[in-house]
Amino acid sequence: MGRDELYAAAAREYGRALDRLAAGYETDAEKRLDLRQEIHFQLWRSLENFDGRCALKTWTFRVAHNTAVSHVTRERRRRAVFVSLEEVETAAGPEAPDIDQARALAHLSELILQLKPLDRQIMLLYLEEMSTAEIAEITGISAGNAGMKIHRIKTILGQRFAKERNHA
Amino acid sequence: MPEERDPGRVWRGQPEERIAMTLEMFMNRRRRELASKTRLEILVSIGAALFFVTVMWWSFRDALGPIQRIGVAAVVAWVGVTLWWMLRRGRGREDAASAGVEFYYKELERRRDHLRNSWLWLGPLVLAILLPLLTFIGRELPDVRRLKNAAPFTVLLVVWVVVGVWSRRKQARELQREIDELAELRR
Numbered sequence: 354m355g356r357d358e359l360y361a362a363a364a365r366e367y368g369r370a371l372d373r374l375a376a377g378y379e380t381d382a383e384k385r386l387d388l389r390q391e392i393h394f395q396l397w398r399s400l401e402n403f404d405g406r407c408a409l410k411t412w413t414f415r416v417a418h419n420t421a422v423s424h425v426t427r428e429r430r431r432r433a434v435f436v437s438l439e440e441v442e443t444a445a446g447p448e449a450p451d452i453d454q455a456r457a458l459a460h461l462s463e464l465i466l467q468l469k470p471l472d473r474q475i476m477l478l479y480l481e482e483m484s485t486a487e488i489a490e491i492t493g494i495s496a497g498n499a500g501m502k503i504h505r506i507k508t509i510l511g512q513r514f515a516k517e518r519n520h521a
Numbered sequence: 522m523p524e525e526r527d528p529g530r531v532w533r534g535q536p537e538e539r540i541a542m543t544l545e546m547f548m549n550r551r552r553r554e555l556a557s558k559t560r561l562e563i564l565v566s567i568g569a570a571l572f573f574v575t576v577m578w579w580s581f582r583d584a585l586g587p588i589q590r591i592g593v594a595a596v597v598a599w600v601g602v603t604l605w606w607m608l609r610r611g612r613g614r615e616d617a618a619s620a621g622v623e624f625y626y627k628e629l630e631r632r633r634d635h636l637r638n639s640w641l642w643l644g645p646l647v648l649a650i651l652l653p654l655l656t657f658i659g660r661e662l663p664d665v666r667r668l669k670n671a672a673p674f675t676v677l678l679v680v681w682v683v684v685g686v687w688s689r690r691k692q693a694r695e696l697q698r699e700i701d702e703l704a705e706l707r708r
Contacts, residue, residue: 356702357544364542372538386540394547401702457531480532510528 359400363413364393370481371396371417377465377477378421379428388424395420407490414478414491422470438472438505457514464513475502548625555632562635563607563642567600573649581656592652599645606641626703629696636693643685650678 354362364371371392379385399416403409465476471492478488489499540546574596581589610631635642657671 360544368542369537372542373532373535376535385538389538389542390547390550393542393544394551397544397547454531454534457528458535461528461531480529482529482533514528 356397356400356403359403359409360397363396363400363409367410367413371413373481374414374417374421374477376462377473378425380462380466384424384428388421391424392417392420411487411490414483418474418477418491422474425470425473437469438476438502438509460513464509472502475499476506479503479506552625552628555628559632559635560607563603566642566646567603570596570600570645570649573646574652577649577653577656580653584656584660589652589656592648596645596649596652599648603642603645626700629700629703633693633696633700636689636696639685639689647682654678 372389375385375389375392379388396413396416399412403412407415461480465473468476471494474492475488478491483491485496485500485503488503489496492499494502574593577589578585578593585593640647654671654674
């Protein structure tokens with residue numbers, strides 16, 4: 354399969370997930386469009402070197418996250434300080450939102466956007482229903498480490514969305 | 522946890538982006554980036570050339586011989602030609618009817634030619650740097666010890682030119698590779 358076919362397949366299969374990934378890194382609509390274009394362009398370029406040693410899905414998300422992290426690094430100076438999953442877990446979070454889907458999404462986005470790049474990657478991949486093994490492969494951390502992070506993510510999300518569950 | 526409140530479902534259920542990504546869209550973006558990079562390189566080069574001749578004119582204004590005056594005139598004329606060429610090229614691009622991959626392909630070719638023919642737009646700058654250097658060497662020629670003062674600058678200039686030529690050739694080769702791949706896809 355040539356580069357364009359691979360790109361077309363990746364865009365078809367994971368296009369929506371890549372859009373969501375961009376939303377997890379950039380809130381500003383114009384900059385998000387730039388980031389999406391950059392992700393697609395870097396993906397298209399990178400597929401020239403795709404040798405099938407990993408799944409297309411893994412490759413796609415690895416490129417997308419690397420591109421998004423570069424974007425975040427560039428934008429970092431204008432942003433607040435990022436925190437780790439550990440800090441979020443121990444800090445007293447804001448009141449869990451008793452809200453509709455849109456506000457739940459806003460609350461989730463707010464949580465994601467304050468995370469450090471690696472934790473954010475893992476959170477976004479977890480939300481995309483990826484397995485621990487896939488997350489470990491994409492992020493380059495060990496499966497054990499990924500599992501630990503995912504456990505923290507589940508705890509945090511459980512806490513933050515508990516009130517919603519009670520109100521539902 | 523009700524399904525609509527499950528964070529994963531909330532995240533995956535977010536509204537779709539209004540603008541869908543296409544290959545053409547980001548190729549246009551890449552094309553714009555290449556065009557703007559080329560324009561910037563030309564403008565910086567001719568800006569630096571004009572700066573050097575201005576400094577030279579100011580520094581040696583009482584001792585400018587006919588050769589230096591011709592040199593300055595050549596730099597200014599060359600800058601004018603480069604600017605005209607750049608503006609003409611810009612207008613041509615706006616008129617182009619093709620879009621997407623085809624348009625990108627053309628920009629890649631333009632960028633490759635720009636890198637291969639760097640003497641065209643870097644010439645004024647090299648000439649503008651050589652003029653004061655040669656003027657200095659000519660003035661100090663009888664005194665070999667003072668002539669040595671120009672050596673570090675001369676070496677730097679040579680290194681800059683050699684590294685510049687090598688780097689631009691390398692970039693041109695990479696672009697050629699991309700052009701060949703696209704040409705293959707267009708068949």
